[in-house]
Amino acid sequence: MKKLLLAFTLFIFGISLSQTLPKFENDTLTTSTGFKVYEGLDLKIGTGSMNDGDFKFIRTNASSLFNYSSTTGYQGLANQANSFRRSNSGLTFKVKKVMPRGNKKNGYVYYVKIGSGLINYEMDIENAIKYGEIIIPDEFMPKEKSQIQNSETKYDKLKKIKELKDAGVLSDEEFQKEKDKIMDEK
Structure with a gap:
């Protein structure tokens, strides 16, 4: 009975993990929230998540001629x-391209x-996606992000x-x- 319970628990746990991990198949990335990303898709840019409004998770490509590299960072801020x-x-x-980086042992990060x-x-x-730097349909928003956005009052938005x-x-x-815009919201 214990073995059966253990096998069932591992099976259920495995299913729940597989539903939350991103998958890259046939040149299409299905994110952890179910949003599909592929070459040619139009992505609308949201708002930057750094204190000054710039983007933390969108940056100059490392292979770009315009990439700034320094051992001390830029004005003390490496990114x-x-x-x-x-x-x-x-x-x-x-x-233009979906790029998985990493390996099976340590996992992948998708760019x-x-x-x-x-x-x-x-x-x-x-x-x-998690920090709102791109705009995707609400159905693909991480649950905690949707709940945070819904609980933010007009006062909070005005203050921000x-x-x-x-x-x-x-x-x-x-x-x-x-x-x-904020004052016109219902």
Whole structure:
């Protein structure tokens, strides 16, 4: 009986793990939330998750001519120089390539290559989804992210954009535009 219970537990545990791990098959990545990413897909850029509004999980591709590398970092921030700029929020980019990195033993991290012209960017797709750096349908949002977004009040949103304005990230015009959007929400 104990062996049967153990086998059943391992089977159920294995099923639940397989449903949450990303899968890469036939040039299509199915993320842990079920969102499918493939070459040619249009991805809409969300908002950056770094304090200044730049993107933490979308950055200049390591093989790009425009990639900044330094042992000391850029103004003390190693990732900052290569981060995707906040001015890209709301734009749409085509997926050029899906790139799994890692190995079976240690696991994989999936990157998506996007870009325009000479500059290419790589996106840690799982974290970009988790932190809202790309916009995907609600049904594919991580559950905790959807719950956080739903519980955020107008006051919280106004406070957040006021902080961005005070930090110089948003201009007066951008602040007013965002404020009007928030006030028009139901």
